[in-house]
Amino acid sequence: MSTTRRTAVEDLQATRPSAAISLSRAGVTRSAKAIRIRHSGAEQLFHAEISCFCDLRPDQKGVHMSRFEETVNEAIDEVVLGEALRVEALAERIAQTIVERQRALRSEVTIRASYPVEKRTPVTDIATQEMYGLIGVAAADTDASRRLVGVTAQGMNACPCAQGLIRGQAEDDLRADGFSDDEIERITRLVPIATHNQRARGTLYLGAPDGPDIDADVLLEIVEDGMSSEIYELMKRPDEQYVVDRAHRRPRFVEDSVREMVRGVLERFPALPDDGFLHAHQANFETIHTHDVEAERFGGVGEIRAELAGGRHSARHLTLQEWLAGRS
Known part of the structure; x- marks a missing residue:
């Protein structure tokens, strides 16, 4: 039995779809990356998940998914590691490149990074590591782009509602026990009132x-x-x-x-x-x-x-x- 290796592979994404309908968004989500971001005046290495989308023309069957990954990897290597841009600036750079490489009218990129921050506890002043979220979102079209930064x-x-109920109960109980209104006001002002x-x-x-x-x-x-x-x-x-x-x-x-x-x-x-x-x-x-x-x-x-x-x-x-x- 013999096999024949095809010398050329058809670019299916570039072919016409069965229904000539444009798509609002198509792309990749939750692409895990390690990115370096400037934060608090220093470069830090963060774990991030990146989502990339662009619109799709009615005469094109699919987006080129590999180009999303190539664009992200190149931006991380060439831009972030060398220039330590902010996360929203990285998202904007990727979005602008996607419009060009996918021949799209518009694109949108979201980067979600988790990073640790060392904080001091409020009384004993011991060091504790807290995890925060840093988010960069950007959109681009053939003429302009916009970006924003987010945190979580x-x-x-x-x-407050349950606390009001407990406060009322405490005031009634104190009054029934012989406390004056001035004393009740002083007690409830000084003592934290329970709530859930x-x-x-x-x-x-x-x-x-x-x-x-x-x-x-x-x-x-x-x-x-x-x-x-x-x-x-x-x-x-x-x-x-x-x-x-x-x-x-x-x-x-x-x-x-x-x-x-x-x-x-x-x-x-x-x-x-x-x-x-x-x-x-x-x-x-x-x-x-x-x-x-x-x-x-x-x-x-x-x-x-x-x-x-x-x-x-x-x-x-x-x-x-x-x-x-x-x-x-």
């Missing part, structure tokens, strides 16, 4: 086409401060006491955390242009319910700034996809 951090929230706690995760994205550079460390501070308390992987008992006490003196709903993140961004970045974009998301993982809760706010910086100043309800919130497409 864990913390805890103390529920929620592990929480905050995520914050910020982009500004012609605005100032955005420091991811500042975004992480805003995310953690939006919750009742930050948390630590390693704590001694005095640290645990501090965290629990802090959380119960700052009870917050999931909605409160989102609003505090948004307000924190506008206060910490006053030079943000109105055509910038902000997306704050909070997820609380319930302890006394079988469900979890989430809240978010996204929109243009100008619309959010005006709403915060005047208290008026924006009829429509600009979406991330619209902003990336330049429709701010």
